Every structure is written in structure tokens, then in C-alpha cells.
Amino acid sequence: MWPKPTKRLKLGFVGGGRGALVGEWHAMGARMSNRWEIVAGALSSKPDIAAESAKDWMLERSYDDFAVMAAAEAAHPDGIDAVAICTPNHTHFTIAKAFLENGIGVICDKPMVTTMDEARELVSLVQQSGVFFGVTYTYSFHSMVRQMKAMVAKGMIGKVRQAHVEYVQDWASGASDPATKQAAWRRDPALAGRASVTGDIGTHAFHLIHFVTGEPVNEVSARFHICGGAERMEDTAFMQLKMGADIPATLWCTQAAPGNACGLRLRVYGESGGLEWNQEHPEIVHHTRVGEPTQILMRGHGKGMLPEAEHMIRLPRGHAEGVSDAWCSLYTEMAIALEAHRAGERANVMVPDVVDGARGVFFVDASADSAEADGAWQKCWFEG
Template sequence: MSENANRAGAFPAAGRKLRLGVVGGGAGAFIGQVHARGARLSDRWQVVAGALSSRPDVAKASGAEWGLDPDRSYTDWREMAQAEAARPDGIDAVAITVPNHLHFPVAEAFMDAGIDVICDKPLVNTLDEARALIEKQRETGLVFGVTYAYAAHAMVRQARQMLREGAIGKVTQIHVEYFQELALLPADAAWSGTPWRQDPAKVGGAATTADIGTHAHHLAEFVSGLHMTELRAEFHRLGAEQPLEDTAFMTCRFEGGVPGTLLISQAAAGASCGLRIRISGTEGTLEWDQENPEYLHHRPFNAPHIRISRGHGAGVLSDAAHFIHMPRGHPEALSDAWGNLYEEFAIAIEARRDGRGLPEGLLAYPGLEEGAAGVAFIQAAIRSNALGGSWQSCRLADQPEGAGL
């Protein structure tokens, strides 16, 4: 089948380009610009407003660099929420890219203003905050997306659908790892742009676990379709001196008693962005490596191994086909995954605002429930490490009221 023969995976066309506001992202902040670029790449958004910094001079200068109308370049996100809600051409959604401890108040303010929310991970710093946002979403019906962008790679969606369709039989074990080397640098160099990442007052009781561990946790649950139920964790500081952990090793159990491991470190010399997942079942194994995202490895039991490459046809399934924009052999990578994620957010938000339903299973973007599960995971890991590596539940429903980082 030719690359152009199968376009059945295309999403419905956009009715209009949605208007996005961004909180955070000024002065060259990395993640805010990643959000904005992903939104633009999806071709379903225009970035029209922002409160890009808490410093008024930086907010105004950054707004000018982003090409924002000066009237919509705000110095305070509270003012932005109120002003945009009152405009006939106000933003359709806000992207929250500020430090972790501000996620909750910013999200709450925009939800109170009736504006859909797209929030960076981890969702919030406490379980009570996560529960409050879930309740507010139930009251308002707003769309709330969480940017676990690795889940929007085409081959991740391929793996997820293959598992659901029984390609490797019954899942028997799940392993995920995420290794980087950043924390080997002196703290002032490692976190020069984001010093808050090692500030317990802003990220609480976990650093690397909240930063990259939440990605590993979400990827394991997303691909396998199984929720992590409990874990035991051991935190380490293996890099430059800093107040919180840069490494964590965890043994996990998923629904149905499926065992697994989750290994993370930001002090692994020579590692760049080594996020990898391996899921084995009774009839085979699936493996994916985000540094080589174009390929999914299917290793059937006692049979030749299969390498599936991104592109239309040749075994690529419908969930992956939504996210194929270039012919096979023309690489797509993380920037495309961000665009894919923002495309899903746009479809959901446009449908909500137009009062339209969507076909069941059309979208699989991470939302509030997934974000809250990430917070519960962090809390369980912190408790387990503090208690000498004991088993702790990571189910949100099992977490005590008032628990926080």
C-alpha cells in the first residue's frame, strides 16, 4: 500500500483556529515555548495572549518577542483570566507552564473564568489540590488536558492499540526507565533556568520523581492500559549536592498483580533523554525508545522479531494513523508529538464549546484523572522511601486526605 493510500486516520477538520493564552514561558523559559510551538505546529491554534512572567518588564518584553498585542500581554495571570473571559474574542484555553506550586491557583482561576485548561505536569503538588480540580471540572464541564507529550508519539499509540488488540497476549510484566545526566552538573548550572526544580517549597518532597518519573509512570499506564496499584521506592542523590533526590528505583505492581519496575535518574553519565518502555505478555514483547521514536519493536514468542516503522500502511493501526503527517522515512519526533497533543486538545475543546459530541475512543489525550494519578504516584514514592522502601498504594482513592508533597 502506498503512503498516500490510507488517510482514514485523519481527524475531523477544524471549524476555526482556537485562541490560546500562555501563563509562564517568558525570558526564554524552555517549556512555555515548547507549548506554544506545539500549539502552532498542530495548525489548530493561534497564540494571542499571555502572562509570560511575574516580572512586569520581562512579561512585556517577552510578549513583544512573541508578537502579542500589547493589550493582551499581561503582567498578572489573575488579571489575564478576568480580562480574557470578558472579551468577545477571548482565549479558548490557557496553557499553564509555571513552576509546579503555581499550577493549582492558576488552573483554578481560569476554570472559575470558564476557560478550558492545558497544564504542564506534574498536575499539582498535593492530592487535595488534585481532588479540588477534579471536582471543579465536574461542576464546570471544562476540558482539562495534561501535557504528557510522549503519549502523543505515533508509535506509542501503535503500541497501545496493539496491546488492546491482544498482540502479545496477557500482559505479564512492565518495565519503564528514564535516564538523564543533568544532575551531574553543579546545581547552579544544572538548574540555571529552572532553579525552583530543586526548591522543596516549590516542588515539595520529590524532584526527579516529580519531573521525569511522572512521565515514566504515565507512559507505563497509558500503553499497558493497567493502573499502577502499589510500589516500593528507594531515593538516591548520586550527582552534585542538592536538597532532593536525583535518582529513584522502584518495584511496582499493576492491576491484576502484574509486576514491573520503574527506574529513573538525572545523574546517569552519558544519558541524554533515555525514556524506554518494555511490556511483555504471554505471546511476546513490545519495546519503544523515545530517542528512536519512529520504531516500535514487536518480539513475538519463538518467532522472528518485527520492527514497525511510522508511516501509513505496513501494519500501522488506526490510532497511530491519526498522528502520521509525513511519509515513512521522513522522520517525526518530539516536536511533532507536542503538535499531536495540541491537536487532540483542540478537537476536544472545540467540540465542547460547540456543544458537539465526539465518537467514543477518537481521542486519548491525558486529562485530569491521569494528572491526579501522577500526583498519587509521587506521594506513594515519597512515603515508601521515607518508610525504608515499604510497599505503598498509589491508587488515588487510597490516599489520605490532606496528603501533600
């Protein structure tokens, strides 16, 4: 079980103002966890929107500039314990660096940054400063993903022999609306970096497959495609992966598959059985032992749930939990990890850290290298 909270930590936000859905998800998770009080923010780069959003969120302190916020909160007698960064990817590095240099913990959206140089600098800065850093790979906080991870670790499907992950959406099936800012920066190489869909949702798939299997993703062979509107960057990627001791795997991500909303699906097969999970039906894991009928494991207490997953469950079966609960669990474990970090201890939680963030960036970079080399195999695992 998680330790009981003794106080609420102070949380600030950069980004997340009006119209920014990801920021709302972060805030919802923090509030639901009962471990954070959101007190300060630079919620937009536009001063009027920042001020209006601060009123909407009922913040104690509002800033027009993240650098000013970092310095002011560090000097404040009751300043924030951590900042949530909910801005476009190309801004993450400078924002994270400003808060780290002021001794303030960072909770950063993924991908952590857009270049390996930036990733290495953040890893070095975190390791030298000792400041807390977490990355929001939210899907690893679903209770049934933790169930899968525990089942694999306990050998319940035997040695892993293959794994497959896909993340399939459809919002880029047609031409992008130039008025939609989120679509615009995701397809602009000056802002998105070397890859679009691979950085945006492929990083989630990459993290999930190695999180559940416990195996490093050592090499990638990737091919990038434009299957939707006439865009400058890939909206679809097909990849072969080599994991662990030559475990074959595949990764497919696309935002141009009509009829798909948020189809993140993971399948792991071992010598004695297999497991399947679909984010659109997050309360179910299919478990098949070789030669036996498939079992359907449902989120809830008892009936096959392992302790590694059961402690994350809030509601009995029949009362649905979903991504909002995953965000709640994320911010619960971020708070526990931050408090333990400050005490010089290691919490029994599974919070992705700055090295996990760097691994996602390295994966994107290696995938782009491979795609440019007509699918040539590339090393893609960052050791840290």
C-alpha cells in the same frame, strides 16, 4: 482520521517567556497543529520580560498578572478559549483555579500540582464547573506509542505479564548551577514538593506505562537516592510496581546518569510476545513474538501500522518525525477535545484529563511515602 478544523481556537499562555524552553515547546505544538491562534499571555512574573516576550510572540494582549488576565479574557468579546500553563509546578494550582473559575479551559503542564489536596480540589472544581482541563503528558502523543497501545489492546503480545519503564537523564550528574532557575526550583522542597526527579520526569514514565498497557498502577515500593551533586532532594529513584491483576513492573528515573540525554524507554512483555520503544529513537517499535525473530516496525503508512496510530502520521517513512510532532498532535487533540467538550460530546481522542493529572500527583505522593518507609508498599492509584 481527525476531523478537519473549521476555525482556530484562541489560546493564551501563562509563563513561557524568554528563556523558558517548555513554553516554546507548547507554542510550537500549538502553531504546528493549525488549530490554535496564540493571542494573549502573562508570559513572565517580571513585567519587563512579560512585555518583551509578548512582542517576540506578536501577541494581541499582554498581562503582568495571571489573575488579571483570567478575569480580562473571560470578559473580552473575543477572549481565549483555553490557557496553557507553563510555569514551575508549585504555581500550577493557583493559576489553573483562576482560569477555571472564570470558565476558561486549561492545558496544564505536568505534574499538575504538588499536593493531593490541591489535586482533589482541582478535580472537584472541574467536575462541578464542567470546564475543559487537559494535562500535557506529551510522550503519549507519539504515533509509535499509540501503535504500541493498540497492539497491546488487540492482544498482539497476549496477556501482559510484566512491564518496565525508565527515564534517564544526566543534567544533575554534578552540582547544580545556582544561576540556573529551572534546576534550583526542581531541587527545592518548598517549591518542588515531596519529590524532585520523581515529579519532574517520573510522572511521565508513570503515565506512559499505564497508558500503553491499559493497566492501573495499584501499588509502589520506592527508594530515593542522591547520585549526582550534593543536593537536598533525590535525583534518582528505583521503584517496583504492582499493576492490574498483580502484574509486576519496574520504574527507574534519574537525572544523574552521565551520557544519557532523554532516555525514556518502555518495554512490555506478554504471554506471546513483547514490545519495546525508546523516545530517543521514536519512529521504531521492536515487536518480538515468542520463538520468532524480532520485527522492526517503522513509523509510516501501511506495513503493519494500525489505524489508531496511522492517523497521527504526517510524513512518509524516511522523513523523520519526533517530539515536535508529538507536541503538534497533543495540541491537535486538545483542540478537538475542547470543541467536543463544549458541544456536550466526547471526542475520539486520548487527551489526559484532570483525573490523569491527579493520578500523577498521587503516584508522587505515594512514592515519597514509600521511600520514607524504606520501600514499604503503598497504594498509589487515584480512582477519581
